[in-house]
Amino acid sequence: MTTPSPLQRVALGLLVVFASATWPPDPSPSWARYDLLADPVGWALVLWGVLALARVEPRFAAARTAAVVAGLVSVPLWLPQLRHLLDASGEWAASLPQLAFCLLLARQVARAAQEHDERRVARRFALLVTGLTVLALLPVVVLGGGVEGLGPVTALLVLLVDVALVWSLFAVHRRPWLGGEGEAGASGRTTTAARPREEGDGRRTG
Template structure:
């Protein structure tokens, strides 16, 4: 399994909403379950791996609790700080995965991809911090910016996870080029002990006692 494939699919499910008489027909708990499965398959050496698993599990629990329409309505009717607190596990996961992927890309010598992951991390952190200014300092003009940052970080990370899924530095497996045999497969064209394609060795010397 390519670890980032279920992660990307899960993030897309989380981002989309298909309304069915108040119920989201693309339930966020399903999305977070896929994210958790993919995260568990990421390399053990990946930065923040334990924190990623914890934040994904917390986000799964939160999404399952608020998925029923009645609960979602109650959350919307309460203070905005409750909705912000419930969003923190998701934002933490986005920021942590973005930072882990940024570091892995930089170590692998892919600075362009590392820069894009850094943008996701900045957006996720901004989405987590700006509501503090909105709720605590009354800077209401930043509310829309916080929502935009949260949405962009989720969508951009889903795209980056998909296009980076086969990168070896994120546990992926590059596709073999068409027409080339896989490593270890027998194609009948390997050099044998007697020379190329099993033919006689042109540089072999006659045995002793044989006439030249």
């Protein structure tokens, strides 16, 4: 069985963090719901991946630190007895470590892609950086400015950016410069660049 690549682990972990499966369905009191897709488990997967990623490319050290902070914050917040005490502004503040990690990760992937002349990947993750920055600032407008009408727009944008980030990480996880095995690594073959023909390679030359 092939070990997941660093970005596969990160993407799987973020999927657990972003998704939700609450139980019981009809609790008493109403806030006493536990998320079966526990965020601390998701952050453990993320940290497993980002530790390996930082060993391949030291530029991801800041993202590693942000993942540790986000994971620690997620532990008490998994308990409904504590989570329900937060108001809207408190929930936003508690989400900042998660946003910081996603922002740092996307920015460093974009920069690494530029250095490896992967322009499409660089543009995709640069767009994600913009989306994540907007997500960090929108609650300030909604909560601080009292613009309640932006609430549904913010929720939709959160969903779109979360899905795009996870999909994008899965899409690039095989890149060798991100700790992957190459495009054909999963099948046991390695991807090699085309080489010019050399004399003595078995082909006759005219």
